[in-house]
Amino acid sequence: MLEPPSLRDVPMFATVDAQSMQRLTRDAKLEQFEDGQTVFRQGDRALYVAIVLDGFVKLTRTASCGDETLINICNVGESLYEALTPDGESYRVGAEAVGHAHVMKLSAPRFRYMLRESPSLATAVIEEASRKLSGLIGEIESLKGQTAEQRLARFLLSLCPQNVESCCLRLPYDKRLIAARLGVKQETLSRAFAKLREIGVRTETRDVTIENVARLSSECCGGEREPALPSERRDLIESRGALA
Amino acid sequence: MLEPPSLRDVPMFATVDAQSMQRLTRDAKLEQFEDGQTVFRQGDRALYVAIVLDGFVKLTRTASCGDETLINICNVGESLYEALTPDGESYRVGAEAVGHAHVMKLSAPRFRYMLRESPSLATAVIEEASRKLSGLIGEIESLKGQTAEQRLARFLLSLCPQNVESCCLRLPYDKRLIAARLGVKQETLSRAFAKLREIGVRTETRDVTIENVARLSSECCGGEREPALPSERRDLIESRGALA
DNA sequence: CGCCGACTTGAGCAATCTCAATCATGGTGG
């Protein structure tokens, strides 16, 4: 939090040439948000392409009847790219800070202009969009085919480092949000945690201990595993095993 | 089916300059598939970028335990873009023809090369990816927040032309597939159809009559409506009302 | 101490799934 957050650390832009980055960020704005503050609203004109530089930003979609659905929780280094409509005119989801967050806003018209000027940027954006597609496909797979318990297992596994036999981790945000992310009610999430207790998952409010990662993995539909989300913060996690 | 299917009619490429299109399609292959035949398998090396030129192609994701989840059913003019992994190395979902289908396969390495050479192609691909994102976001919203009945209503509405008061339409594929698309079992779909009968939706195997589109719309969560899928075939639909 | 928010737990209910039986429908062979 003390080091100045910078686009330099955002993987999405790692392969973009320096000159393009300089032009792209010429009038970029770095904004700070407190928990619950709105980054932009669904339906607003899409004046910016936003990147999370610190904290979390949740993307939600609100139906006309008022139902709000959580679409994604974006982590440090992620763009809020799925917010943009295909025509680039408005936001199809709203964005709100979860906890304290820094967001870099790049001018959308400039961004669009640069896409035509810089093949390396265009390629980077195509890859970013493809990553977002992957994430959503995984989400759909999970929602259509798995129980709440399996989804929770999958979520916890996505927080584990690869190839460890056990690990302790801190949940990245509160259980209400995790429930929304998994598409269940808070109470259901609580019960799912209770069931996982039987297979060696202890929870203490926000800290989770997974005694046997492989066991949890096999529980969650034959050991399926998300391709190691770059999303979740590794610095909150300690673990024993191959990587420890 | 008799006119030769051509990339010329694919909206995705409408804005791409002729020269790029020519280079892109230099060694393109047009393939035909019968119902159930595999276009490509999940995990295969992604040698091609595929476009549906006739019929339907379903994209499914198979978990290691064998569970198969339907991700999308792609219509004429759609790319199978969501099949590509971010690194472009392999397919993250499998593709299979639904009924008779024509698929154009473009060389993936050439495609990637052309992305750097042709800003208009890059822009078109970014828009296509964005449309795919929209579709998946809508899917997630639907899965997380709506009942089977509401999802069915939404699906039927996506098949209706805009601004009509009533309409008759033919379901684009069989009910087993529709059920998979909505993320329910076919029995549940059948019961959902039965419930909609009470609000003026008649079904005769594959033909559906919607007596009052507005009523159906209000049933499905306050009149939410998909942004008029370009996906479904308009030529199978007859309707009365503002547009008729 | 006492309140508040976040979490947990319990009980009943609603939606969906599973399993199984039934019913059209279309094609096939006699």
Next chain:
DNA sequence: CCACCATGATTGAGATTGCTCAAGTCGGCG
């Protein structure tokens, strides 16, 4: 023409999962 079968669709009954509502716990924090 009809008996027969395969397939898709429908319907019923009971089990499961997740939801709703309500109460209870727990850990800060003024």
